Amino acid sequence: MDINTRPKIIGARVQRREDPRLLTGNGAFVDDRQVPGMLHLAFRRSDFGHAKILKIDTEEAASMPGIIGIYTAETLNEITKPVIAFSNMKDYQATPIRALAQDVVRYVGEPVVVVVAENRYLAEDALNEIFIDYEPLENVVDPEYAASGDAVLVHEDLKSNILVAREFERGEVDEAMSSAAIRVKGRFRSRRKTAVAMETRSYLAEFEKSSQSLTLHSSTQIPGIIRDALVDILDIPGHRLRVVAPDVGGGFGGKASLYPEEIVVTALSKLLKRSVKWTSDRMEDLMSTSQAFDEIIDAELGLDSEGNLLALSADVLGDVGAYSIYPWTAALEPIQVVSFMPGPYRLANYRGKVRGVATNKPPTGPYRGVGRPASTFVMERLMDMAAGKLGMDPAELRLKNFVVGDEFPYRIGSGIVWDKSEFSECLNKATEKLDYETLREKQRIARSQGRLMGIGIASYAELTGIGSRISAAPGMPINTGTETARIRVDSSGSVIAYFGVASHGQSLETTLAQVVAEEMGVKVEDVEVVLGDSAVMAHSTGTYASRSAVLAGGAGTLAARAVREKIVEAASLLFEVPAEEIDVYDGLIHVSGTNRKMDLRELARAVYSEMGRFTKEVRENLDLEATKLYDPYFGTTTSASHIAVVDIDPETFKVKIEQYVVSEDCGRMINPLVVDGQVHGGVAQGIGAALYEEVIHDENGQVVTASLVDYLVPSSCEVPTIDVLHADTRSPSTIGGFRGMGEGGTIGAPAAIANAVADALAPFGIEINEIPISPERLYRLIEKARNSEKD
Amino acid sequence: MTRKVPINVRVNGTKYERMVEPRRLLSDFLREDLGLTGTHMGCEHGVCGACTILLDGDSIRSCLCLAIQADNAELTTVEGLGDIEALNPLQQKFREHHALQCGFCTSGMLMTVTDMLSKNTSLTDEEIREGLSGNLCRCTGYQHIVDAVRDAAKQAGDVSS
Ligand code: FES
Numbered sequence: 001m002d003i004n005t006r007p008k009i010i011g012a013r014v015q016r017r018e019d020p021r022l023l024t025g026n027g028a029f030v031d032d033r034q035v036p037g038m039l040h041l042a043f044r045r046s047d048f049g050h051a052k053i054l055k056i057d058t059e060e061a062a063s064m065p066g067i068i069g070i071y072t073a074e075t076l077n078e079i080t081k082p083v084i085a086f087s088n089m090k091d092y093q094a095t096p097i098r099a100l101a102q103d104v105v106r107y108v109g110e111p112v113v114v115v116v117a118e119n120r121y122l123a124e125d126a127l128n129e130i131f132i133d134y135e136p137l138e139n140v141v142d143p144e145y146a147a148s149g150d151a152v153l154v155h156e157d158l159k160s161n162i163l164v165a166r167e168f169e170r171g172e173v174d175e176a177m178s179s180a181a182i183r184v185k186g187r188f189r190s191r192r193k194t195a196v197a198m199e200t201r202s203y204l205a206e207f208e209k210s211s212q213s214l215t216l217h218s219s220t221q222i223p224g225i226i227r228d229a230l231v232d233i234l235d236i237p238g239h240r241l242r243v244v245a246p247d248v249g250g251g252f253g254g255k256a257s258l259y260p261e262e263i264v265v266t267a268l269s270k271l272l273k274r275s276v277k278w279t280s281d282r283m284e285d286l287m288s289t290s291q292a293f294d295e296i297i298d299a300e301l302g303l304d305s306e307g308n309l310l311a312l313s314a315d316v317l318g319d320v321g322a323y324s325i326y327p328w329t330a331a332l333e334p335i336q337v338v339s340f341m342p343g344p345y346r347l348a349n350y351r352g353k354v355r356g357v358a359t360n361k362p363p364t365g366p367y368r369g370v371g372r373p374a375s376t377f378v379m380e381r382l383m384d385m386a387a388g389k390l391g392m393d394p395a396e397l398r399l400k401n402f403v404v405g406d407e408f409p410y411r412i413g414s415g416i417v418w419d420k421s422e423f424s425e426c427l428n429k430a431t432e433k434l435d436y437e438t439l440r441e442k443q444r445i446a447r448s449q450g451r452l453m454g455i456g457i458a459s460y461a462e463l464t465g466i467g468s469r470i471s472a473a474p475g476m477p478i479n480t481g482t483e484t485a486r487i488r489v490d491s492s493g494s495v496i497a498y499f500g501v502a503s504h505g506q507s508l509e510t511t512l513a514q515v516v517a518e519e520m521g522v523k524v525e526d527v528e529v530v531l532g533d534s535a536v537m538a539h540s541t542g543t544y545a546s547r548s549a550v551l552a553g554g555a556g557t558l559a560a561r562a563v564r565e566k567i568v569e570a571a572s573l574l575f576e577v578p579a580e581e582i583d584v585y586d587g588l589i590h591v592s593g594t595n596r597k598m599d600l601r602e603l604a605r606a607v608y609s610e611m612g613r614f615t616k617e618v619r620e621n622l623d624l625e626a627t628k629l630y631d632p633y634f635g636t637t638t639s640a641s642h643i644a645v646v647d648i649d650p651e652t653f654k655v656k657i658e659q660y661v662v663s664e665d666c667g668r669m670i671n672p673l674v675v676d677g678q679v680h681g682g683v684a685q686g687i688g689a690a691l692y693e694e695v696i697h698d699e700n701g702q703v704v705t706a707s708l709v710d711y712l713v714p715s716s717c718e719v720p721t722i723d724v725l726h727a728d729t730r731s732p733s734t735i736g737g738f739r740g741m742g743e744g745g746t747i748g749a750p751a752a753i754a755n756a757v758a759d760a761l762a763p764f765g766i767e768i769n770e771i772p773i774s775p776e777r778l779y780r781l782i783e784k785a786r787n788s789e790k791d
Numbered sequence: 792m793t794r795k796v797p798i799n800v801r802v803n804g805t806k807y808e809r810m811v812e813p814r815r816l817l818s819d820f821l822r823e824d825l826g827l828t829g830t831h832m833g834c835e836h837g838v839c840g841a842c843t844i845l846l847d848g849d850s851i852r853s854c855l856c857l858a859i860q861a862d863n864a865e866l867t868t869v870e871g872l873g874d875i876e877a878l879n880p881l882q883q884k885f886r887e888h889h890a891l892q893c894g895f896c897t898s899g900m901l902m903t904v905t906d907m908l909s910k911n912t913s914l915t916d917e918e919i920r921e922g923l924s925g926n927l928c929r930c931t932g933y934q935h936i937v938d939a940v941r942d943a944a945k946q947a948g949d950v951s952s
């Protein structure tokens with residue numbers, strides 16, 4: 001077949017190889033694993049937001065049936081080093097995290113005591129018989145108060161509650177702002193969220209007697225980072241500690257940090273020389289898995305009378321919770337908010353100021369979109385407010401200000417560089433799809449009938465597939481910028497591709513097999529993909545920050561090409577023809593233009609097993625495997641425009657999303673089925689962030705939302721049908737032209753929906769400055785507007 | 792130790808006689824005692840639907856049920872649908888439409904839909920969404936699940952009519 005007309009594997013809607021096992025109950029999630037004789041844990045957690053631990057009495061509990069042991073900081077912290085998330089950011093203050101709370105508890109839900117028992121029921125029975133005396137300290141709950149200097153310190157030995165602070169300015173912001181014909185500003189509030197993967201966190205440390213080694217099966221996104229951290233914390237040689245992420249039931253960032261329970265499970269397994277398991281229940285998950293998106297943002301945007309952006313200033317106060325999380329640090333979320341605020345726009349003058357402040361709440365960490373859902377919410381609200389003042393259509397204002405054509409690569413005010421991405425094309429496609437003009441007309445009619453219909457646009461750009469030039473978290477000294485792939489054709493002719501990344505719903509087993517198959521010239525079903533196992537790679541981190549398609553895809557491409565070259569070399573010797581005449585396709589090795597061919601099994605047999613096929617000199621240099629590292633260095637840009645059309649019920653204040661379009665540029669697609677799925681899921685989480693999801697702590701730091709009845713995750717009735725459009729333009733900056741796209745849906749949706757709701761309520765002059773826009777908040781806003789109308 | 796009581800259940804056609812503690816959850820019984828780990832736990836509160844199974848043909852949440860309540864019952868779990876090498880038509884539709892990502896909610900979804908389609912195969916999208924609303928999925932945004940169910944319903948309807 002002509003090379004150019006061969007069906008491509010990259011870009012095909014290949015059905016997932018993960019599916020048969022997951023559809024039949026044959027998946028292997030951590031909690032599914034049972035090891036004979038394994039022990040179970042239950043944690044007694046803090047009931048206080050902030051308190052001194054005076055005394056812990058475990059005597060009664062220890063004598064209960066089936067109890068193997070009970071541990072507190074006194075006994076467990078002896079054998080585990082504190083975890084410190086380092087950063088080279090100026091003025092950053094780290095907060096050591098201990099396996100169990102030592103002396104002071106800092107949030108409700110913090111693990112204080114652990115019970116080891118023969119089964120979970122017995123472990124939980126014992127929890128009730130543990131008595132802890134606390135001396136309550138002031139609860140630092142309000143982030144502004146926490147930052148004020150009046151509040152007590154969340155960590156006594158720090159200088160202040162401000163763990164991280166940064167300021168930067170590009171251009172002449174004050175001057176530009178004061179010359180602006182149009183100025184819009186507001187105080188915006190994004191409330192605390194959490195990832196809520198359907199599988200709660202689960203850890204099983206298996207103790208292997210013969211080698212005295214441990215395998216931690218962890219529902220983690222970052223097996224490599226966890227392995228390296230635990231090696232230090234437990235002071236154990238790396239070859240005695242393997243971390244495996246098997247099937248993982250969703251992550252979304254919530255499983256991308258090191259957790260105290262993970263340390264406890266592993267430490268106890270090492271100490272007791274037994275296998276130890278712990279699986280979080282949902283209440284624990286809602287109290288102790290990392291949270292996110294908790295910011296107060298004061299921002300102002302200045303434009304000239306034509307609608308050109310002149311200046312932007314943003315002051316972000318991020319509530320980072322009680323600890324600076326490992327490895328990302330407390331800087332991750334708030335710094336990203338200011339860094340991405342200027343969005344996809346041409347804007348010369350920008351000042352960003354940010355502080356991350358500690359409070360008595362669970363630590364914040366990565367969550368899908370990191371910082372960008374909040375920055376996009378603010379910037380896109382400002383754009384709509386400005387369009388309103390200018391009397392200009394919001395789509396037109398955006399098109400006028402997008403970075404275009406020759407302006408790429410474009411450096412935004414925070415220093416981030418956008419490589420060429422289709423900002424304008426994405427928005428144009430979205431408005432076309434919805435027949436925007438007609439839709440606006442429909443809105444005018446709906447309004448005249450008293451209906452509250454709104455149309456909201458959000459455009460954004462994000463950095464994905466970040467290489468070694470910058471860290472995935474600002475100032476973090478861990479290398480998140482490279483990935484390695486190792487591909488091997490073994491003596492049976494099987495192709496096995498090893499990657500350090502992990503998959504928790506991203507379909508990487510399938511998509512990486514597609515990349516390798518196409519680059520090597522074999523069938524996709526012939527490529528076995530091994531992921532998420534610290535033992536198969538010298539170094540790896542994991543899957544987060546929309547990196548795996550770009551980094552693992554790139555490394556897989558390089559390794560596949562290298563193995564293909566070796567196949568060609570061996571075949572050219574066997575067929576006694578020049579290498580140029582060898583073609584590898586569909587798992588067969590041909591001599592071009594002849595019917596001479598062999599399959600991979602025959603080739604592998606000749607290379608590895610058959611004597612006399614090659615000379616000694618050739619054989620010593622001939623194998624069929626390659627290991628390649630890929631570093632995209634800067635990374636690449638992914639962008640999209642979302643448009644939401646909503647209708648608000650004037651009685652119940654329920655926001656119904658009538659239409660939703662995502663028009664995105666994720667570069668070259670590996671599998672469009674998977675891309676669509678990622679977008680749908682991302683938007684669903686963005687809908688949650690926009691309308692429903694909020695972790696609430698009361699003034700004592702107590703969690704009000706400790707079950708899925710109170711923390712509302714969107715169901716099938718709240719998520720509409722989503723139209724997804726693709727620009728599919730290859731990234732100029734990455735091997736394969738891929739751009740990362742796992743997070744985008746969540747970045748655009750809160751802003752698009754907030755704009756749509758504000759648009760629906762424009763007749764009342766209501767601005768939407770706070771998410772989630774719960775019915776209660778809407779009711780208050782509308783009541784206020786109605787009352788002030790009356791006055 | 793608490794006393795144990797005997798129960799008899801038939802799961803996916805196989806008979807089991809076991810001694811269980813009266814407080815043991817049906818979900819734990821299935822997962823830990825019988826090793827049927829396809830049934831998942833996402834909340835232990837009856838909210839997420841991950842633990843959905845069929846009891847005498849109707850979908851129930853196994854986290855809200857004690858093992859002893861299933862005494863003498865006929866249970867179907869996801870392991871009782873198709874086989875890994877021979878998916879049943881509903882599982883096949885889920886695969887074709889990419890209706891699962893991490894796959895954690897999937898068993899519960901399949902059991903809910905199995906129940907739903909056994910009662911009615913002419914469903915509007917709204918009815919499908921309504922029927923799925925007790926099963927949370929955090930990955931897919933539901934759209935591909937709705938597509939899969941619509942397609943499966945159509946196929947089942949075509950076959951039976
Ligand atoms: S685990 Fe039973 S409904 Fe969630």
Ligand code: FES
Nearest residue numbers: 892896928929930
């Ligand atoms: S596929 Fe992951 S929760 Fe539904």
